[in-house]
Amino acid sequence: GENVEQHPSTLSVQEGDSAVIKCTYSDSASNYFPWYKQELGKRPQLIIDIRSNVGEKKDQRIAVTLNKTAKHFSLHITETQPEDSAVYFCAARWGAGGTSYGKLTFGQGTILTVHP
């Protein structure tokens, strides 16, 4: 099965700085890579995702890059704000269709703290 490693486990930045979280995956057949944000006491919410046929995707202050050769993908948050403080999870879906369809394997999470 898929294994996803996420680093760092905690990240502390000043407001306005950039934050980068990296994940590596084990199965080269993985083809979909979402990122979820979970605020304290709340449910995970999808913030951005990328498919394996795309190298980069951007949505306002957040972006995701994918390096299939190295089997890693990263979340970039620019101009961080205190409300960006949360736990961020990366995930990978391996396989294409069949029983593996939609089965996401999550990284261990990164606690991001943005100091005002």
Next chain:
Amino acid sequence: DSGVTQTPKHLITATGQRVTLRCSPRSGDLSVYWYQQSLDQGLQFLIQYYNGEERAKGNILERFSAQQFPDLHSELNLSSLELGDSALYFCASSYSGEKLFFGSGTQLSVL
């Protein structure tokens, strides 16, 4: 609001007991997923159902079982509960199999 409804929000029970967690997916979503979240294990995939059929299984204990009913709601049954089963249990639903929408979770405390 994700459109995924989970009940109950909190559940406190004793070791050895059995509980049922319920999930109603977003309207139109055929897939339901169950995840367990504990502090040291992150989000662990338990099981997936698609239109009433089991589609994928993760590291789900034999004491745990689930099903999806014809109206697409799903139930996760946890039996012979142990202290280590205390966790936040999330249900998620999806139409495409990619974007998962999570419910608010059920916080299970086993005393």
